[in-house]
Amino acid sequence: MPDGGAGQKFENPVTITIDGREIVAEQGDMLLQVALDNGIEIPHYCYHPKLSIDGSCRMCQVKTGAPKLAIACNTPVADGMEVDTQSEEVAKARRGVMELLLINHPLDCPICDQAGECYLQDYSYGYGRADARTTSPRRKGVKRHPIGPRVVFDQERCILCRRCVRFTSEISKTNELRVFGIGDHSHIGTAPDAPLDNDYSINTADICPVGALLSSDFHHKRRVWFLEETQTVCPSCSKGCNVKVGMFKNEIQRLVPRRNDEVNETWMCDHGRLHYAFAQDETRLRDAVVRGESSNGTVPVVPLDKALEDAAGRIKSTADEHGAAAVGILGSGALTNEELYQLAAFARAVGTPNVDVPVPTGEADGFLIQAEKVANARGAREMGVVPGDGGKDASGILAGAAAGDIKLLYVVDARSLLAASDAEAVQAALDGGATLILQDANVSELTDKAAVLLPGQVWVEKDGTFTNHEGRVQRIRRAMTPAEGSYCDGGIFTRLSALLAGTDPSAARFDARATLAEIAEKIDGYAGMTFERLGSLGVKLGDAAPAPAPAEPESEEGSAPAEPA
Amino acid sequence: MAPVLPEALRERIVAEFPKYPEKRAVLLTALHFTQETFEGWIPKETVPEIAALLELEPIEVWEVVYFYAMFNSEPVGRCHVRVCTNLSCCLRGARPLMRRLEELLGVRPGEVTEDGRFSVGEVECLGSCGTAPVVQINNEVYRENVGIDDLPGLLDELRQRLDARDAEGESEG
């Protein structure tokens, strides 16, 4: 839930009483949402805060003083309303709904992916009856039907709450799902030759309160109660959708969206959700490599610290021989703000103005999917990973390498570079004879061409922050334990900077928290930002700045130094 | 692909538009017309065209087709004979009537006779309770106070009518 509660302001406040507790709410808001906002549980199936009200499951019935029970989801609150959610009449109505929903629901919880996060299971314990009064055969329907390329449908489990139907008509606006038939033959379906296939289709599995719609990717993969979930941010574009990463034995099992009304509401795109294999598949680079003259065919693996020394040596000698501007640095928008800040520091240590972050771009859809296909392109700009005075931008650096002006190319994240640049320009740059130092987490066409290969880490192994396209700074959290002995990209930069400065690299550990403190001090808009202040939902640039301190009369000098934060 | 909806049918549908503030309201009427044109059912290919005509998504037409009992998404016999089996008709012998009808035609509900001429079905109350039992033919005509003995005569009459229509079709063709 978004922050609110205490500081909430109402235009037309009314006072209602729920189970004897007085609650102030906005006139006309629906009772169910008011109750949920105030931590009062009213069970419900068809209601979803981001969809229109359907009012058909009848689970949220409460006593409001009217002769009949009212459905809380469609009852506007009015001043003086007294609500009872606990009486025997309400309990009986809920018991009735539960029993009626269950007479035709299959008892296949043991093979249902929803088990463990299923409304039907939870409410059955909370509000249902212990025994079954019918033994007659349950309704048959299609099972594990691929209703779309990324969603599996089990008709028998469906309770016809129509959340998915409303999702495809109101959110994705693709209208693939409808209820066909009438009465107890009603079922969710698609039109002939029009499967559930849109960029947001797996959200239907998230909002399905039961196991009727399931993500094909997660199907039969892991019981949800084994998942360790970490709150983080999706790295697939600059929207910065808030997600939870579900891990099992240090492997990502799934990504699911988490609610942030300022960013992704409660949705995420299918691409982002399914784009995580790179963190754990065979394309991950784990070993540091230094290629000399004599490696003849074998891959010369060295300890990472050795590779760092070698890389620093090459950078130093190139700078000494050809000037610092002969070094070109291409960073990555996949890194955290803190890492990018250290990248900028590293570039300053090298002394080259030729620094840039190539940003891969693609289609935007006006909803969640943004054109910038990395999470932190905005952060890279904010952190100053941009060409210095007279420096070259990404294409300039590639052209410089092709022309022989750039003698050493330091590339972070080759896949970003390749996606953002013209293939011929990259090839020409490589042909130009520059030494390639590659810091990367995954195999690419450039991997084999690097003189020094420094294995990096991926977002899910890091702590830090991303700045999304509209300048919202959000926390990412480590969910996966990185390989022993590896450094995150920020750690590689701090060590290289130390090596260049001639200090002890082992003392140059990267500390995301401390770096953020430094960013907060030095970079506009980030003032006041700490991990705690960002919380789980993030803060927009400028919004964390502490309120201007009141004049301090007790100060001996009479006034505080007028240093901008 | 060539359009499936005949031009005459299209015109008939379009002629209904002025009656309503929204084109969508013509949907049920359009489906009735389509069913009349295609011998009692709504072929799959017509749906996208009806949808386009009414500025709807095809799925919005499908959900309506599947909701209403009078619309058939599968072929039925050219004479679709249905017996009301609600309470008032059952009180006056609708069930034996239905059974006899199935015997005479050799089909069960949901089946079509081999020559494609007849299919049978049960139907909910047709509003003919005072003249029960009632038999409905092709969503159109009611036959009221039908006794078991009336059935063979009724079927003969229907067969003759189909023959006449066939002859008419041939002479036109």
Add this chain to the structure above:
Amino acid sequence: MTEELRLLLPSGDENWSSLADYESNDGYAAAKKALQSMKPEDVLEEVKASGLRGRGGAGFSTGMKWSFLPKDGRRPRYIACNADESEPGTFKDRQILERNPHKLIEGLLIAAWANTIDAAYVYMRGEYRGPYENLVTAVDEARAAGYLGKNILGSGMDFDVYVHRGAGAYICGEETGLMESLEGRKGQPRKRPPFPAVSGLWKQPTVINNVESMAHVPHIVLKGSEWFKAIGKEKSTGTTIFGVSGQVMKPGTYELPLGVPLREIIFEHAGGLRPGRSLKAVIPGGVSMPVLTADMAMEVDMDHDTLQKAGTLLGTGAIIVMDDTSCVVRAAIAIARFFRHESCGQCTQCREGTGWLHKLMKSVEAGTATLEDLDTIDEITSFMEGHTICALSDAAAWGSGWFVRRFRSDFEAHVHQGGCPFEGTSFEI
């Protein structure tokens, strides 16, 4: 014996479908009176004062319903006329549509005058092909004669009537289900609020009335509310068309004042039972309404108050009679099956409850039920009553549930005997 009163229908086999026939029987006189000499408010007051109650089943005051329309001048405003007569046992509106369609058109015209209506849509059930053609012809005739169209009867009012066909769904007789269907959607009832008077057809103010209710309007306006109130009983004024079906000698429709004893309708107008038979059960208002035992049926008068006191409702005045050969469990199965078939599938209780009731009723008939199952039936009906968007769930619960309550011994006999004691003698379902 109470005389049949011919307010709605011509007598005998007469048919006033043609405009000429209708006009020669005081046709459109009321419309002329209203449009040319009465203010809309006065017409509304007259209808309100007449005590006319809706004839569609719920029995709500027609005048009151009209007065719920907002006074904010929002246009267009519509009449949705409910001719989706699908309640089993009911066939009264069909008589008006087939034999006196201009009566309905005139009623609509007066209602339009009283409520500043722009158009009326008559939603007729799809199966009524004959009545549909008949009404469409009548509407065309009326339009040609200037009763519909622009500046009707010089009053300055523009108004037209359109006839719309449904497609076989009982739920479209529910007022908001009807509106959904008329707009070209599935006929699933809308949740309230908003109410149809404020946001009905195409989100515009809409008044919705049954065919018979509308057909009563002309003679109320013509002869006055006092005259109308004098017919029937205090809170059940006027006549209605009682449809009698089932095991009587002369099933059919009888237009009688409200408050006629049920016994008189069955035994005098409808010719009584077959020789040698005695009465077993009577449903007084269509299968939605609680059934009456023979003893109860002999006592009641057919008006709203008396029937309510007797534990049932007038509904559509559709009387279904069962004699002593009839197995009440079978009747309950037929009713449960109907509601299972016709539940729109929106609300949990109705969608699942109607199916479960039907299964349980069948198991009673098959002899596989237990006494606990009879209690379960009772509890399911309590889950279904008053807990859903529309009243179909209540109807389903009442229609078959009250059979168990009022004929418990018959149901228990099925349980004890392991099957139907009337096997071979009772009707088949």
Add this chain to the structure above:
Amino acid sequence: MAVRVVKVDREGLAKAAGPLSARAIATGLSITARHFFRNLWGWIVGKPTIATVMYPEEDVVKPPAFRGMPVLVEMDNGKERCVACGLCEWACPVDCISITPDETEDAIERYPQVFDIDMGRCMYCGLCEEACPEEAIVMSDRVEIAAFSRAATLWHKDDLLVPVDRLARRLEYVRRGYER
């Protein structure tokens, strides 16, 4: 950890027990002696009444309540009954079960692609059996599972499968448990 030595007052204990303990010792010895001589006599005359089971040449029939190693029920078609629901994995207090579920084309769409029990860790508590909603994992009467390596204490699905008819007694016992 430092060791603390406690002095035990045995004299006091003996005093507390008193002459009673001497009688108890005598009773016990007499029973032992009686059995010894009876068995000796039986052995001499060729009618041994000895109660000792000569394991491993002999074995006892264990009662159905006996909890040996957990095994998987194999159905008549040769497949496991297990649907990889993971409840035993969750219930196991020593984390000795690990399952990798997968999908099949069978009527029940889910099965354990991998089902491993680390018998080196298993403590025979039977919670897996209790948690199982499918009667797919039961405690067998098997206890001889010693192995020469750590690796050999890891039992895989194929090793764990036991035909359902050989587990009938235990399954019946389990079902009686539900009824209670």
